[in-house]
Each structure stands twice: as C-alpha cells, then as structure tokens.
Amino acid sequence: MDAVNSLMQGFAVLMTFDKLTLMLFGLSIGILVGVLPGLGGPNGVAILLPLTFGMDPTSAIVFLSCIYWGALFGGATTSILFNIPGEAWSVATTFDGHPMAQNGQAAEALTAAFTASFFGSLVAVIMITFLAPSIAGFALKFGPPEFFAVYFLTFCTFVGLGREEKHKVVISLVIGLLFAGVGMDTVTGELRMTFGFIELLKGFDFLVAVIGLFGISEILLTIEEKLAFNGKEARIRFSTVYKTWLTLPRYWITLVRSSFIGCWLGITPGGAIAASFMSYNLAKQFSKDRDGFGKGRIEGVLAPETAAHAAGTAALLPMLALGIPGSGTAAVLLGGLLVWGLQPGPLLFVEQKDFVWGLIASMYLGNLVGLILVLATVPLFAAVLRVPFTIVAPMIIAFCAIGAYAIENSIFDIWVMLGFGVVGYVFKKLGYPLAPLTLALVLGDRAEDAFRQTMIGSGGDVMALFGNSLVSTIMTFAFIFLLWSPLSQALGALGGLIWPGQKHNPAN
Amino acid sequence: MSSDPSDAASPSDVLVNVRPVEIVVCLILLGIGIVLAIENWRIGVSWGKEGPQSGYFPFRLSLILIAASGWGLCSTLWRSGSDDTAFVQKQAFARVLKVLLPTVLYVVAIYTVGLYVASALLILVFMTWIGGSKILISLVTSIGFSLAIFLLFEVYFKVLLPKGPLEAWLGF
Numbered sequence: 001m002d003a004v005n006s007l008m009q010g011f012a013v014l015m016t017f018d019k020l021t022l023m024l025f026g027l028s029i030g031i032l033v034g035v036l037p038g039l040g041g042p043n044g045v046a047i048l049l050p051l052t053f054g055m056d057p058t059s060a061i062v063f064l065s066c067i068y069w070g071a072l073f074g075g076a077t078t079s080i081l082f083n084i085p086g087e088a089w090s091v092a093t094t095f096d097g098h099p100m101a102q103n104g105q106a107a108e109a110l111t112a113a114f115t116a117s118f119f120g121s122l123v124a125v126i127m128i129t130f131l132a133p134s135i136a137g138f139a140l141k142f143g144p145p146e147f148f149a150v151y152f153l154t155f156c157t158f159v160g161l162g163r164e165e166k167h168k169v170v171i172s173l174v175i176g177l178l179f180a181g182v183g184m185d186t187v188t189g190e191l192r193m194t195f196g197f198i199e200l201l202k203g204f205d206f207l208v209a210v211i212g213l214f215g216i217s218e219i220l221l222t223i224e225e226k227l228a229f230n231g232k233e234a235r236i237r238f239s240t241v242y243k244t245w246l247t248l249p250r251y252w253i254t255l256v257r258s259s260f261i262g263c264w265l266g267i268t269p270g271g272a273i274a275a276s277f278m279s280y281n282l283a284k285q286f287s288k289d290r291d292g293f294g295k296g297r298i299e300g301v302l303a304p305e306t307a308a309h310a311a312g313t314a315a316l317l318p319m320l321a322l323g324i325p326g327s328g329t330a331a332v333l334l335g336g337l338l339v340w341g342l343q344p345g346p347l348l349f350v351e352q353k354d355f356v357w358g359l360i361a362s363m364y365l366g367n368l369v370g371l372i373l374v375l376a377t378v379p380l381f382a383a384v385l386r387v388p389f390t391i392v393a394p395m396i397i398a399f400c401a402i403g404a405y406a407i408e409n410s411i412f413d414i415w416v417m418l419g420f421g422v423v424g425y426v427f428k429k430l431g432y433p434l435a436p437l438t439l440a441l442v443l444g445d446r447a448e449d450a451f452r453q454t455m456i457g458s459g460g461d462v463m464a465l466f467g468n469s470l471v472s473t474i475m476t477f478a479f480i481f482l483l484w485s486p487l488s489q490a491l492g493a494l495g496g497l498i499w500p501g502q503k504h505n506p507a508n
Numbered sequence: 509m510s511s512d513p514s515d516a517a518s519p520s521d522v523l524v525n526v527r528p529v530e531i532v533v534c535l536i537l538l539g540i541g542i543v544l545a546i547e548n549w550r551i552g553v554s555w556g557k558e559g560p561q562s563g564y565f566p567f568r569l570s571l572i573l574i575a576a577s578g579w580g581l582c583s584t585l586w587r588s589g590s591d592d593t594a595f596v597q598k599q600a601f602a603r604v605l606k607v608l609l610p611t612v613l614y615v616v617a618i619y620t621v622g623l624y625v626a627s628a629l630l631i632l633v634f635m636t637w638i639g640g641s642k643i644l645i646s647l648v649t650s651i652g653f654s655l656a657i658f659l660l661f662e663v664y665f666k667v668l669l670p671k672g673p674l675e676a677w678l679g680f
Contacts, residue, residue, distance in 0.1 A: 050661075050665075050667050051661075051665050051667065053667065054665065054666055054667075165580075167576045167577075167579045167580045167583070168580065170572065170576040171537060171573065171576045171577055171580070174569050174572050174573045174576065175537075175540075175573065177566075177569050178544060178566055178569050178570065178573065181565065181566045181569070185562040187559070187562070188556075188561070188562045190551055190562040192547075192548070192551060192562050192563065192566060193544060193547055193548070193566065195547070216611075219607065220604050220607060220608065223603050223604060223606075223607045224596065224600045224601070224603055224604050225600070388639055388641070390634050390635055390638045390639025390641070391631070391634070391635055391639065391641075391649060393607065393634060394610075394627075394630045394631040394633075394634040394635075395631065395653060397611055397614070397630065398623075398627040398630060398631070398653070398657070399657075401614070401615070401618070401623065401627075402623065402657070402661065402667075402669060405623070405669060405670065406661075406667050406669065409668070411615070411618055411619060411670060414615050414618065415615060418611065418612065418615060422608075425604075426529070426533060429526075429529075429595060429596070430526070430529065430530055430533060430595075448565045451565060452559055452560055452564075452565070455559060455560055456558070456559040456560075460555055460560075
C-alpha cells in the first residue's frame with residue numbers, strides 16, 4: 001500500500017501549527033468568497049494568490065486549496081438561501097434547495113448540501129489518492145506528441161461537452177490561445193503580436209485575465225441585475241443536523257451514483273457543470289416521486305451537490321498527474337505552481353513528494369474541517385449578504401486591483417484586468433463560455449511548445465500525432481469529443497440524459 | 509441568471525438588443541482575426557531553419573478565429589431578428605456605467621495617491637453617491653477598510669502595493 005504510506009507522510013507534513021492555522025484561515029476566507037456575489041472559486045483564489053508569495057509551496061497550496069473547498073461550501077449557501085448560484089454548477093442546487101428554504105427547511109437543505117458535498121469530495125479524494133500516482137507514473141512515458149494530444153483532447157472536450165453554441169466555445173478557446181502567444185516567443189526570441197507596445201512584451205498574465213473575466217465582470221452583471229438579496233433566515237441547530245444525517249443513509253444510491261458521475265465528469269475539463277445537471281436529472285428519473293422535484297425534495301439538493309463537489313475535487317487529478325487543470329480554479333492553482341517555481345506535470349509525484357501528498361492530505365482534512373466550520377458559521381456568513389452591495393462591490397474591486405497589481409507589480413495590469421472585465425461582461429451576456437479562455441491562456445504556451453517539439457522531431461510531418469498507438473488513441477478520443485454533439489444526437493435518448501437543461505425549467 | 513418578472517421592460521426601455529451586439533462582437537473578432545493573421549504572416553508562418561517559425565502556430569489559430577467568428581456572423585444574420593431579446597435595458601446600463609466609470613477613475617487615482625487612499629475614495633464614492641449612505645458611516649467604513657488592507661498586505665504579508673504622498677508623509 002504505497003499510496004497509504006505516502007498519504008500518512010502527507011498528514012505528517014500537514015500537522016504543524018502554522019499549516020493548520022493557514023487551513024482554518026483559508027477555509028473561512030473561502031466560505032466568504034463563495035458567499036459573496038462577484039467572488040467565486042477562480043478569481044477568489046487568483047486575488048489571494050499574492051498572499052502566498054512569501055510562503056513555502058506546500059503551505060501556499062494548502063492555503064489556496066482550502067480557499068477552494070471553502071468556496072465550494074459557500075456556493076451552496078447562496079444557492080439555497082438566496083436562490084443565487086455562486087458557480088454555474090450550483091445552478092441545479094437552487095432547483096430544490098431554494099424551495100426547501102421557502103418551506104422553512106433551510107437548515108435541513110443546508111445540512112444535506114454540506115454533507116453531500118463532503119461525501120462527494122471524499123469519494124473523489126480517495127480516487128485521487130489511489131489513481132493519481134499511477135496515472136502520473138504512466139504519464140512519465142509521455143513525449144511531446146502525447147502531451148500535445150492530451151492538450152488537444154482537453155480543448156476538444158470543451159467544444160464537445162460545452163452547452164454553449166459550438167462556434168462560441170471555439171472562439172473563446174482560440175482567443176485564449178492567441179493571448180497566450182502574445183509577447184516574446186521563447187523559442188526564436190522574436191516579438192509576436194505586440195504591435196510595438198512595450199507593455200505587451202511579457203504577454204498577458206493569465207491570473208490578471210482571470211481576475212478581470214470572473215471578478216470585475218461579475219460585479220458589473222450583479223449591479224446590472226440589481227439583485228435584491230431576499231435571503232431566508234438560517235440557523236442550524238445540532239438536533240436538525242443530527243436528524244437530517246439520520247435520513248441520509250436512505251439516499252445512499254443517489255449519493256453513490258452522483259459521486260461517480262462527479263468523479264468521471266470532473267476529470268474531463270468543464271465537466272462539473274454537466275455532472276451536477278446530469279446527476280440531478282438521474283436522481284429525478286429514478287425517483288418514485290418525480291413531480292416532487294423542483295418543489296423541495298432533499299434528493300434534489302443531495303444529487304447536484306455531491307456531483308459538483310466530487311467533480312470540483314476530481315478536477316485536481318489531471319492537474320496533479322498531468323499538469324492539465326480540470327476547472328477554472330484548478331487552472332489558477334496551476335498558475336500558482338508556476339509562480340512558486342514548481343513545474344506541473346507527472347514529475348511532481350517524483351520530485352515534490354511532500355508537496356503533492358501534503359496537498360492530498362489537506363483535501364481530506366480540509367473538507368472535514370470545512371464541513372464542521374460551515375455548519376457552525378452559516379448564520380454569520382449569510383448575514384454578510386445583507387450588507388448592502390454598494391459597500392461590498394468597491395471592496396471587491398479594490399481586492400481585484402490588488403490581486404492584479406501584485407502579480408507583476410504593474411499598474412498596467414490593473415488596466416488589463418479592467419479590459420478583461422468588460423470583455424467578460426459582454427461575453428457572459430452573449431453566452432460565450434469563459435472557462436475555455438482561461439484554460440487556453442494557461443495551457444497555450446505549453447501546448448504550442450509540445451506542438452513545435454513534435455513537429456521538429458518529425459521534421460514537419462503532422463502525422464507524428466498518430467505515430468504510435470498511445471498518441472493515436474488520445475487523438476482519436478479528442479476527435480470523438482470534438483464531434484460529440486452530433487454523435488450524441490445520434491444516440492438520442494442518452495443525449496437527453498446529459499443535456500436536459502433546455503428541457504428542464506425550475507419554474508415548471 | 510435570474511429574471512424578475514416585474515423587471516420585464518417595454519421595448520422603449522431597451523438600450524440595445526442581443527442581435528446587433530452579437531453582430532458587432534463577431535465583426536470585432538473577425539477584425540482581430542484578420543489583423544493577427546496578417547501580423548503573423550509578417551513574422552513568418554512557414555518552416556524555418558530550426559523548425560516552425562514564430563508565426564506558425566498563431567497564424568493557424570487566427571484562421572480558426574476568422575472561420576468561427578465568420579460562422580457566428582453568418583448564422584446571426586441568417587436568423588430572423590423578430591424574436592430578438594434585450595441585451596441591456598437603459599436603466600440597467602446606467603447602473604453599470606455608474607460602477608464602471610468610478611472604477612476607471614480609481615485606477616487613474618492609484619498612479620497619484622496610491623492604492624490605499626484610492627480604495628478609500630472609491631468606497632466613499634460608492635457608498636454616498638450610489639448607495640446613499642450617511643457620510644460619517646461611509647468615512648469610517650472606507651478608512652477602516654484601507655487601514656485593514658494596509659495592515660494585511662504591507663505589514664503582515666509583506667506584499668508591497670503602490671503608495672502615494674500620504675504614506676510617504678507617514679513614513680512608509
């Protein structure tokens with residue numbers, strides 16, 4: 001049991017006073033980030049990244065990943081109490097979560113959501129513990145063509161699984177890849193697409209883009225909708241928690257099914273949203289009381305929360321094992337690795353054992369502590385949303401500015417962030433997905449390098465991407481995903497299970 | 509996003525519909541694609557001495573961008589505009605500008621007075637002008653916030669942020 005030994009070492013790394021304090025601090029900030037409109041996982045982590053510059057990488061990743069867990073827990077709170085999904089994958093939680101709160105069962109809904117989240121991520125972490133090392137070991141054999149094929153697969157899954165119009169996904173991806181190419185070409189030393197602007201020499205920092213795309217744009221959207229925060233009161237008594245917990249074993253099939261859906265789709269990029277909808281709809285399909293869904297069924301909360309949290313956690317598996325983030329927040333964490341001077345990829349498991357296993361151990365501990373923390377502090381955090389948005393908004397803007405500035409100590413970056421904020425606002429309103437852009441920005445350079453090395457190795461022959469069985473298999477999968485929607489339409493009924501979002505309307 | 513039925517607007521409240529914005533965005537993207545394709549063509553898109561030239565990869569990406577935005581443009585033009593929905597209402601856009609403009613001035617202010625003072629001013633403006641809070645409460649909140657982030661970043665985490673004359677006068 002190699003993995004178990006390594007995991008124990010990870011716990012040993014974690015058990016220092018400093019790291020445990022950082023975990024608690026990170027979780028609390030994370031819950032706050034998840035609760036506040038305009039701050040979500042990706043930009044919350046990006047804004048707070050500068051705080052970690054002085055830390056050692058293990059403390060830094062523990063701190064940031066705890067912000068992520070906290071944000072996932074916090075997102076459920078706003079979905080249930082305020083009918084505002086904190087992240088796209090919390091949308092399905094509002095279908096039954098908010099009706100439960102309206103029926104006076106807010107405490108039950110919250111307990112169910114948090115416990116389901118905990119269960120989902122526990123399953124995903126166990127999967128990471130045992131799968132990640134072997135995947136990383138396997139990936140050590142990868143050369144440039146294999147890596148390019150994996151990047152290509154990542155991009156194709158976005159196009160194939162995205163709920164948006166296909167050309168918008170492609171545009172978002174390509175824009176991200178092009179932005180990643182701006183600046184000095186690391187191979188030839190030539191300047192690309194800078195049009196004589198010295199500021200563009202270093203290219204666009206993707207963290208700056210994330211803060212603008214997700215932070216500033218979200219503020220603009222929130223202010224435009226003039227969201228009135230009509231929240232339901234929440235006070236969680238231990239007796240309610242206990243009673244709700246006693247009912248949960250009844251729904252074990254829902255929990256297990258949703259966890260597996262979450263783990264499976266979470267590994268593929270952009271899968272968390274699909275996972276939450278799919279498991280919601282499956283729970284509805286298999287339920288005896290289908291008409292009760294949308295009116296406050298507890299399974300309607302359990303299913304999407306389990307899947308979303310499992311997917312959110314599983315998204316870290318490809319990041320750790322292959323250096324490919326499975327979600328926006330994982331992309332930011334990957335950006336963090338680069339800042340701390342670590343090279344993401346399969347070698348992490350060999351060269352940075354303490355770092356990797358410290359992180360995995362912190363996933364176990366962080367989720368457990370997060371569950372207790374969030375159950376205990378929900379009323380406090382729900383009260384934050386009653387603070388007028390005119391006070392919260394400028395503070396978030398200030399934090400965005402600080403985050404953007406601190407990455408490179410450049411005020412120009414604050415302008416870039418504002419620009420991305422406006423772009424994000426327009427893109428979101430037009431239904432252009434932002435996650436592919438983010439991912440392309442962080443992977444762009446490495447995808448290009450892998451492509452170039454492949455081409456150089458083969459003397460310019462594109463067929464090198466089908467050179468051996470491994471790389472051709474990955475490329476074939478990539479093309480299957482690329483053509484996924486016509487294929488799944490052909491499969492008819494199955495497609496209805498995966499994307500019933502259009503059919504399903506919470507108002508009905 | 510949530511849509512409030514009471515917010516349903518008459519056509520006169522609409523500043524701009526989705527279709528025209530969709531078309532303009534596609535045109536801009538198309539333009540960016542063409543400009544980048546030309547720029548990359550200039551630095552070389554073919555096979556150099558030691559492998560692909562600098563423009564090789566981005567040039568092909570620009571072509572995909574041109575194709576995808578061209579597709580978007582055509583499909584939008586093809587669709588009939590009769591069932592068009594509002595992109596943004598006039599009042600809603602006014603609210604957006606009320607946030608965006610102070611934010612732009614905020615970034616300008618960072619150059620001269622530093623981030624901490626600028627942040628306090630931003631919160632003050634938001635609370636009094638947009639939120640209609642009392643001056644005293646706004647002053648306490650804004651100064652308290654700036655003080656807190658100063659302690660957090662400058663003192664505790666040692667992250668240096670832009671400072672202005674006030675901080676210099678105070679000896680930082």
